[in-house]
Every structure is written in structure tokens, then in C-alpha cells.
Amino acid sequence: MPKSFIFWNNKGGTGKTSLAFQAICEFANLNSKKRILVIDVCPQANLSELLLGGLEGDGGGNLLKVQGKTPRATVGGYFQMRLPSPYTVGTIATSDFLSVPYEYNSAIPRNITLFAGDPLLELQANSMSTLANNQIPGTNTWVMVISWLRDFVAATGNRFDYIFLDANPSFSIYTQIAMAVAEKVIFPVMADDSSRRAIQNAFSLIYGLKLPSEIYAQHMFATRMESAGLTLPKAHLIVKNRITQYMGAASGYRAVLSSIDDDIEGIIRDNPRYLNFSALKDGVLEIRDFQTTGVVAFARGTPFFALKPGKRSVGGRRITIEAKQITDRRDEISNLAKRLV
Structure with a gap:
């Protein structure tokens, strides 16, 4: 199986997709001999639109062309093919x-x-959930459905070296299908209490940590994965995203981020088997806000390494970006990309 990473957090607004776009493109640029598959398991398909051109490059129109192919060249198109015979490959x-x-x-x-x-x-989620929870003697229906993307990856043979997945903030059935094919999880967070709670919730949803009651345990993702002999993905990085450049040590934001560190250190101490790191410095990374450079890059569907300084058109406006801004943003993303191993 190829090495696989998923960008996920069960809180929206953490900059997950924009971070994934830049990190994946930078990784691909740094590892030009590696064959990379990006799987966009998100109904909004924002990562797909960025890769296909962004706002200025008609990424939305290009995505419609992809969705309009026969068969539909999307994750949804593949799932649609699986729905009539969900328990056979x-x-x-x-x-x-x-x-x-x-x-x-x-x-x-x-x-x-x-x-x-x-x-x-x-639209497919309800049907998929129903199929996953059917009771058929001799058939683990949940495993059969949760393995749909695993089946797809296996069918690609040796075509890819790395897989990167992007999933939306829910933990619905399609997110669980994405999680089941991943080896490592990248958790983007921001400097707010809701991000801290989201990390706590994420570890409950994936690993069953700190459940409010044991009655939930038998139905948890981790329990069902382990019962089926499937390997859970491990937390690989906690990325503190959109950190302001002017945040001082006494900032209230810094206090929240320190609380997140405390929570992660607790997991390192009590549940190390769910982590790919044994020290906070190896598993936590800070990324400053992309600011104007990010606005231009995402509007144009352009990785930082391909972005040139000067004036650029975004939504009918001319925006100036400086060489140092591009260099600073790329340096941080390169640091992240180099840790995707």
C-alpha cells in the first residue's frame, strides 16, 4: 500500500483545505519522482477546485467537466458504482x-x-450508512462499506507512492471511509477554544478516548476497526494554522495554544499508541497566516513555489505581493511538506 495521509479536523474554518493544497503541491514539487494521488472526500470539493485552477482559472468549471464525464470521474461517481453491490468488490x-x-x-x-x-x-451518505449497518449472517457489512476506498487504492496496484486525502469536518460515513484508508492524520487547529475542543472530540471520534459513557464504546470507529483487524491511522502532526505573525508570549491566543499542547502531552503520556511521535516538538508545528499571499495563491489555484511577485488580478482587483512574502510562506510550507514521511 502507498503511504497515506489525511487532513482532518471535526471543526470547520481551520484552513484545512488551503493548508492541504499548499502542503501537497509542495511535497509533490520536492519529490517529483514520486507518484501522488489526491483523494478529495468532501462534498464541497474545494481542494479539487484549487487543483483544477481556482477562482481565476475556472476551477469550478473544470470540476464540472470532471463530474460530467461518463462514468462520473469523482469519489461520488465511484461510490455510485458501488451502491448496487456494496459487499462485493x-x-x-x-x-x-x-x-x-x-x-x-x-x-x-x-x-x-x-x-x-x-x-x-x-446524498449518498444515508444509503451508505444503512448498508453499513445491515445485518447479514456471515458478512461484516460495516467493514465491506468502510473499505470502499481501500478497495479502490488496492485496485490501482503499484501506480502511486503517496496518497493524500482531504475530508470535511463531519465524521459521517464517507469521512470514516477516508479515515480507514489513511495511515497518518494531520490535524490543523487554530488559536481558539473551539479548536481545542475539536482536537479532544477528534481523538474521541477516531480513537474512542474520553467517551462520556462506555455504552458508546462498542459502536466507536476504533472498536469496529480493531475488531475487523484494520489498522487505525495515527496522529502524525498537529498543525497550529493561521498563527498571526505578531503573536507575543503573553497573548491570550498563546494561552489557548499552550492548552492544546497540554492536551497533546496528556495523550503522549497516556495513549502513545495513537501517535506517530513521542515528544511534543516532533508532533506540533506552527504555520503563520498566509495573508495576502494566500488570497492570491488560492484565487489563482497556484502553489507558493509557482507564485511570482508583483501585481496579480483577483476578483477584478489588482493585488500586489512581494517576493519576501512568497518566500516566507513557502519556507513554512516546505517545513510541513518535509515532515510528511
């Missing part, structure tokens, strides 16, 4: 569902292949 023509972002957006590294996101996921 059959033959999967994986190439039918994949796109090459470079063909739509020349700023994207050529070694990235996209399995695009799709709003169909929300």
Missing part, C-alpha cells in the same frame, strides 16, 4: 475515475493525480 477500472490537474492547471506538479470531490457524497 468486482472489477474497478480506476483510471475511469481519475484526472490529471496539470492538464487543467499548469501550476500544479505533473506527478499529482486527482480523485475529485463531489456533492453527491451528501
Whole structure:
């Protein structure tokens, strides 16, 4: 199996997708010989739109073209194929569902292949959950459904070296399917109490830590994965995202971030088997706010390494970005990309 990472947090607004876009593109650029598959398991498909051109490059229109292929070249299109026979794998023509972002957006590294996101996921979720909870003697229906993306990856054979997944903040069935194929989790957080609670909730949802009652344990994702002999993904990095450049040691924001550190140290001490690191410094990373550079990069679907200084058009306005801004942002993203090992 390829090495696999998922960007996820059960809180929205942490900059997860924008962070994933820049980190994945930087990783691909630094590792040009590696074959990379990006799986967008999000109904909003924002990562897909960025890879396919962003606002200025008609990423939305290009995504519609991908969704309009026959078969529908998206995660939703693949799930639609699986729905009639959910408990058998059959033959999967994986190439039918994949796109090459470079063909739509020349700023994207050529070694990235996209399995695009799709709003169909929300429509499919209820059916998938029902199928996963059916009672059929001799068949673990939950495992069969939760393994749909694992089946897809297995069907690609040795085509890819790395897989990166982006999932929305819910922990619905399609997010669990994405989590089941990942080895490592990147958790973006921000400097607020809701991010701290989200990390606590995330570890409860994935690993069953600090449940309010034992009655939930048998139904937890971790319990069902381990009962089926499937390996849980490990927390790989906690990324403190959008940290202001002017945050001082006495800042209230800093106090919240320190509280997050305390929570992580508690997990290191009490539940190290769920982590890919044994010291806080190895598992926590700070990323400053991308500011104007990020606005331009995402509007144009452009990784920082491909962004040039000067005036750029965004939404009919001319915005100036300086070389140092680009360099600073790329240095931080490169640091993150180099830790995706």
C-alpha cells in the first residue's frame, strides 16, 4: 500500500483545505519522482477546485467537466458504482475515475493525480450508512462499506507512492471511509477554544478516548476497526494554522495554544499508541497566516513555489505581493511538506 495521509479536523474554518493544497503541491514539487494521488472526500470539493485552477482559472468549471464525464470521474461517481453491490468488490477500472490537474492547471506538479470531490457524497451518505449497518449472517457489512476506498487504492496496484486525502469536518460515513484508508492524520487547529475542543472530540471520534459513557464504546470507529483487524491511522502532526505573525508570549491566543499542547502531552503520556511521535516538538508545528499571499495563491489555484511577485488580478482587483512574502510562506510550507514521511 502507498503511504497515506489525511487532513482532518471535526471543526470547520481551520484552513484545512488551503493548508492541504499548499502542503501537497509542495511535497509533490520536492519529490517529483514520486507518484501522488489526491483523494478529495468532501462534498464541497474545494481542494479539487484549487487543483483544477481556482477562482481565476475556472476551477469550478473544470470540476464540472470532471463530474460530467461518463462514468462520473469523482469519489461520488465511484461510490455510485458501488451502491448496487456494496459487499462485493468486482472489477474497478480506476483510471475511469481519475484526472490529471496539470492538464487543467499548469501550476500544479505533473506527478499529482486527482480523485475529485463531489456533492453527491451528501446524498449518498444515508444509503451508505444503512448498508453499513445491515445485518447479514456471515458478512461484516460495516467493514465491506468502510473499505470502499481501500478497495479502490488496492485496485490501482503499484501506480502511486503517496496518497493524500482531504475530508470535511463531519465524521459521517464517507469521512470514516477516508479515515480507514489513511495511515497518518494531520490535524490543523487554530488559536481558539473551539479548536481545542475539536482536537479532544477528534481523538474521541477516531480513537474512542474520553467517551462520556462506555455504552458508546462498542459502536466507536476504533472498536469496529480493531475488531475487523484494520489498522487505525495515527496522529502524525498537529498543525497550529493561521498563527498571526505578531503573536507575543503573553497573548491570550498563546494561552489557548499552550492548552492544546497540554492536551497533546496528556495523550503522549497516556495513549502513545495513537501517535506517530513521542515528544511534543516532533508532533506540533506552527504555520503563520498566509495573508495576502494566500488570497492570491488560492484565487489563482497556484502553489507558493509557482507564485511570482508583483501585481496579480483577483476578483477584478489588482493585488500586489512581494517576493519576501512568497518566500516566507513557502519556507513554512516546505517545513510541513518535509515532515510528511
